[in-house]
Amino acid sequence: MRTIRIAGVGETGPVQQDRRSIPEMVLGAVDLALADAQIGHGEIDSVVTASVDLFDGLTASNIAVTEVVGAVMKPEARIAGDGLAATVHGACQIWAHAYDTVLVVAHAKTSMAANGKLTQWAMDPIHLQPLGVNFSAAAGLQANVLAQHDRHAEKRWARLSCERRAAGTSGMAKKLSQSEILASEITTSPLRNGMCAPLGDGACAVVLQAGSNAGGPVLSGVGHDLEAHGLGDRNLVHWAGLTRAFDRACRVANLPPADARFDLAEPSCFYPHEEELFLRATGIDGGTVISPDGGLMAGCVPVVAGMSRLVAAFKWLRQTGNAGKRALVHGHWGPAGQAQAVAIVDGGL
Amino acid sequence: MRPVAIIGTGQTNHARCRDDVSQPELVREAASRALDDAGLQPADVDAVILSNMELFEGRALPELWVGEGAFANGKPCMKIATGGTSGTSSCIAGFHQAASGLFDIVLVVGFEKHSEGHTQTGMALTDPFWDRAVASGALGNFALSISQYMAERGVSEEQAARVAVKSRRNAARNPHAHLSDANATIEDVLNSRLLAYPIHLMDMCPQSDGAAAIVVASGDKARKLSAKPAWVKAAATRHEQPYIGDIEQRLLTMRTLRDASRSAYATAGITEPLKQLDLAEIYEPVTYAELAWYEILGFCAEGEAGHLIEAGVTGIDGELPVNPSGGVLSANPVGATGVIRVAEAAAQILGRAGAHQIEGAKTALATGYGVYAWADAVILGSAV
Amino acid sequence: MSERVSVPIEMVQSWRYSSGDSMERFSNGIRHKRIEAVKCGNCQRRYLPPRPVCGNCHLSLTEWVPVSDVGTLEAWTVVYLPFLDGRTGELRDGPYGMGLIRLDGSDTTLNHFLNQNDPAKLAVGMRMRIVWRDELHGAMDDILHFEEVS
Numbered sequence: 001m002r003t004i005r006i007a008g009v010g011e012t013g014p015v016q017q018d019r020r021s022i023p024e025m026v027l028g029a030v031d032l033a034l035a036d037a038q039i040g041h042g043e044i045d046s047v048v049t050a051s052v053d054l055f056d057g058l059t060a061s062n063i064a065v066t067e068v069v070g071a072v073m074k075p076e077a078r079i080a081g082d083g084l085a086a087t088v089h090g091a092c093q094i095w096a097h098a099y100d101t102v103l104v105v106a107h108a109k110t111s112m113a114a115n116g117k118l119t120q121w122a123m124d125p126i127h128l129q130p131l132g133v134n135f136s137a138a139a140g141l142q143a144n145v146l147a148q149h150d151r152h153a154e155k156r157w158a159r160l161s162c163e164r165r166a167a168g169t170s171g172m173a174k175k176l177s178q179s180e181i182l183a184s185e186i187t188t189s190p191l192r193n194g195m196c197a198p199l200g201d202g203a204c205a206v207v208l209q210a211g212s213n214a215g216g217p218v219l220s221g222v223g224h225d226l227e228a229h230g231l232g233d234r235n236l237v238h239w240a241g242l243t244r245a246f247d248r249a250c251r252v253a254n255l256p257p258a259d260a261r262f263d264l265a266e267p268s269c270f271y272p273h274e275e276e277l278f279l280r281a282t283g284i285d286g287g288t289v290i291s292p293d294g295g296l297m298a299g300c301v302p303v304v305a306g307m308s309r310l311v312a313a314f315k316w317l318r319q320t321g322n323a324g325k326r327a328l329v330h331g332h333w334g335p336a337g338q339a340q341a342v343a344i345v346d347g348g349l
Numbered sequence: 350m351r352p353v354a355i356i357g358t359g360q361t362n363h364a365r366c367r368d369d370v371s372q373p374e375l376v377r378e379a380a381s382r383a384l385d386d387a388g389l390q391p392a393d394v395d396a397v398i399l400s401n402m403e404l405f406e407g408r409a410l411p412e413l414w415v416g417e418g419a420f421a422n423g424k425p426c427m428k429i430a431t432g433g434t435s436g437t438s439s440c441i442a443g444f445h446q447a448a449s450g451l452f453d454i455v456l457v458v459g460f461e462k463h464s465e466g467h468t469q470t471g472m473a474l475t476d477p478f479w480d481r482a483v484a485s486g487a488l489g490n491f492a493l494s495i496s497q498y499m500a501e502r503g504v505s506e507e508q509a510a511r512v513a514v515k516s517r518r519n520a521a522r523n524p525h526a527h528l529s530d531a532n533a534t535i536e537d538v539l540n541s542r543l544l545a546y547p548i549h550l551m552d553m554c555p556q557s558d559g560a561a562a563i564v565v566a567s568g569d570k571a572r573k574l575s576a577k578p579a580w581v582k583a584a585a586t587r588h589e590q591p592y593i594g595d596i597e598q599r600l601l602t603m604r605t606l607r608d609a610s611r612s613a614y615a616t617a618g619i620t621e622p623l624k625q626l627d628l629a630e631i632y633e634p635v636t637y638a639e640l641a642w643y644e645i646l647g648f649c650a651e652g653e654a655g656h657l658i659e660a661g662v663t664g665i666d667g668e669l670p671v672n673p674s675g676g677v678l679s680a681n682p683v684g685a686t687g688v689i690r691v692a693e694a695a696a697q698i699l700g701r702a703g704a705h706q707i708e709g710a711k712t713a714l715a716t717g718y719g720v721y722a723w724a725d726a727v728i729l730g731s732a733v
Numbered sequence: 734m735s736e737r738v739s740v741p742i743e744m745v746q747s748w749r750y751s752s753g754d755s756m757e758r759f760s761n762g763i764r765h766k767r768i769e770a771v772k773c774g775n776c777q778r779r780y781l782p783p784r785p786v787c788g789n790c791h792l793s794l795t796e797w798v799p800v801s802d803v804g805t806l807e808a809w810t811v812v813y814l815p816f817l818d819g820r821t822g823e824l825r826d827g828p829y830g831m832g833l834i835r836l837d838g839s840d841t842t843l844n845h846f847l848n849q850n851d852p853a854k855l856a857v858g859m860r861m862r863i864v865w866r867d868e869l870h871g872a873m874d875d876i877l878h879f880e881e882v883s
């Protein structure tokens with residue numbers, strides 16, 4: 001398999017509300033990524049976008065971004081899911097020798113509509129949607145199962161949320177103390193408002209290019225997975241889908257899943273208990289730096305979320321002293337982490 | 350692209366309303382048939398790609414609920430959606446994933462259950478500032494561009510009606526078709542209800558409930574698993590500017606389909622499509638579009654499409670049978686429609702197209718089309 | 734055979750769409766019956782609706798040019814099927830005329846209603862003019878429809 005270099009990244013937000021139109025916002029991310037990769041649009045062979053029609057209120061929602069991502073008279077595939085899944089597909093296109101340079105772009109604007117109402121429409125309309133179950137209710141159920149025999153869970157999650165919020169620089173997340181978080185309004189018990197990643201608007205773009213690792217961080221492994229939909233069909237305290245996605249990504253990267261070592265982990269955590277599920281599913285331990293920029297708790301855009309973690313990992317690997325290090329990137333979508341995606345990024349030589 | 354092939358196909362019995370099954374069950378029907386056709390078990394599938402127009406059923410992220418129907422639980426799965434080209438683009442995504450070296454067997458399933466949602470609502474959610482106030486769905490868009498096509502090329506309503514007659518009669522040989530009529534006549538078409546001038550009911554594709562699947566195998570696997578795989582010779586996608594008014598005379602020029610097909614022809618070594626292709630399964634949302642695509646795809650010179658259909662060149666016994674399955678005019682579960690094109694083309698190469706089999710088919714073209722003039726072109730062949 | 738069971742679910746959903754800089758200027762213009770297009774500095778194409786980039790050249794669009802309220806009918810149809818208004822969910826009854834009109838000064842065409850719904854009285858190449866609504870509020874339906882220039 002040929003080497004896939006991450007040639008450049010760009011992101012806007014996360015911000016609570018981006019007043020620009022979707023094309024303007026996406027163009028912002030694309031221009032940054034192309035400038036970062038020092039390439040022009042003519043060098044892009046293929047575009048993979050990620051967006052969700054119901055979130056955008058637009059049928060075939062990539063129609064709004066076709067021009068700004070530069071897909072006019074070019075191949076474009078659109079993944080309706082997290083941008084990290086779109087990245088997985090972009091990598092497949094390069095490994096397939098279909099294209100050499102692929103631009104991957106994800107966007108969403110949660111300021112357009114109540115996201116909690118929209119995610120109901122992703123639930124089984126026969127059994128779950130009529131009960132009003134959405135992604136946030138599913139997360140609450142999951143957290144509740146975890147907290148059942150763990151009376152320290154809530155305090156631990158409050159502390160974790162507090163730390164992650166404090167590390168954030170986006171300005172989106174209110175800095176809250178552990179006690180403030182524990183006193184904040186219950187959203188879906190046992191989760192509280194202060195434990196929920198603040199949702200906002202944003203776009204991410206990444207340029208993937210066939211090349212060598214001499215040029216900077218490379219995408220060395222990818223994996224994804226879909227678990228059963230029904231919450232009762234799964235063991236909610238284990239992200240088995242993430243373990244499978246992780247194992248697949250390790251296999252692609254030629255790493256032994258059982259003792260693969262990572263210097264950095266960038267999990268997608270909409271809630272603090274998800275970080276514990278992530279660690280359990282991947283076997284990551286104390287030697288790994290986790291979400292130094294606060295992760296999603298510092299500002300979160302669904303659809304963009306996993307890809308924003310890829311951008312964060314890429315930027316970290318480019319910092320002085322981090323060359324040659326290895327990062328694990330994670331994204332998920334669906335109720336209680338039903339769909340999972342993983343990317344392994346190795347810093348350049 | 351590294352070599353990949355289609356080794357199995359499956360379709361549901363498409364109909365106006367399949368209230369005998371849920372969406373996951375509908376998908377299961379096509380997925381099972383495709384795996385049976387390939388001689389595989391669900392456990393043999395390494396990755397799944399779904400295709401669906403989520404807003405037609407009023408859904409978000411439908412793969413979450415429906416994926417199970419495609420045996421996707423515990424497997425890598427993602428959903429591709431690009432409007433009308435969703436199905437063909439999902440097949441192409443399946444080719445890319447099977448060629449990536451990550452997966453040996455990729456199952457691609459497209460589905461739509463129009464009867465469970467409100468398609469007009471989905472179609473009406475266009476650009477909120479520019480044309481949402483005036484949008485008239487795919488029908489309005491097609492009708493507008495047809496007026497230009499008729500004015501420029503002198504195509505007649507009767508010539509267009511011949512496309513519908515061919516479609517309905519071919520569909521009578523296809524057990525999966527939603528609409529079929531072995532005795533359809535030009536008069537039937539011209540006497541059917543006028544929807545938007547000059548489009549009559551029988552000129553326009555229906556809305557169907559249905560699903561279709563293909564099994565894509567990496568080169569080595571395909572050789573092992575199939576005596577006669579349908580090899581992917583070429584696949585190309587072109588997207589277009591977003592507004593209907595951006596495009597110069599869409600049916601006349603259709604630069605996306607022209608460029609996608611030319612690129613695919615070049616890769617597959619096709620210089621004379623009418624002679625070298627044994628059949629074509631093209632995405633014709635309306636009769637006039639099939640005529641226009643004859644010209645765009647290089648089956649005839651500009652202005653000759655009307656004569657081509659009159660001479661029976663594209664009939665099932667003609668020199669280049671176009672849509673021997675009955676095409677989009679006979680079955681249109683949108684998220685599946687593009688998959689059906691590719692599945693039908695593959696079934697012809699595999700020699701398993703049943704009563705509408707084109708004897709000795711070795712090279713086939715499948716195309717995808719979206720209302721915003723997005724286009725896909727896929728060429729399949731019996732040799733790598 | 735037992736009775737089929739189905740679950741009815743009603744969807745009521747609203748969104749707030751940001752128009753963006755160029756569409757904002759356009760909207761403020763039509764409030765005063767002023768139509769402006771953006772022009773690509775490379776290919777010279779004048780775009781309606783205005784937008785951030787020229788998709789053909791991938792260059793930012795910053796130059797504005799005036800566009801007339803008179804243009805040429807490039808394509809037309811008469812829709813007989815009732816159609817849904819995507820803003821309100823209300824049905825619009827047929828038959829109604831629709832056209833693609835290339836306003837003088839623009840290279841793209843505008844998709845809008847015609848005040849004519851008799852196919853015999855419509856032809857590609859006709860000259861058409863905007864009929865404005867009495868109360869203008871800066872949206873596309875400030876244009877009521879197009880009528881033939883006599």
Ligand SMILES: [Zn+2]
Binds near residue numbers: 775776791
């Ligand atoms: Zn230009």
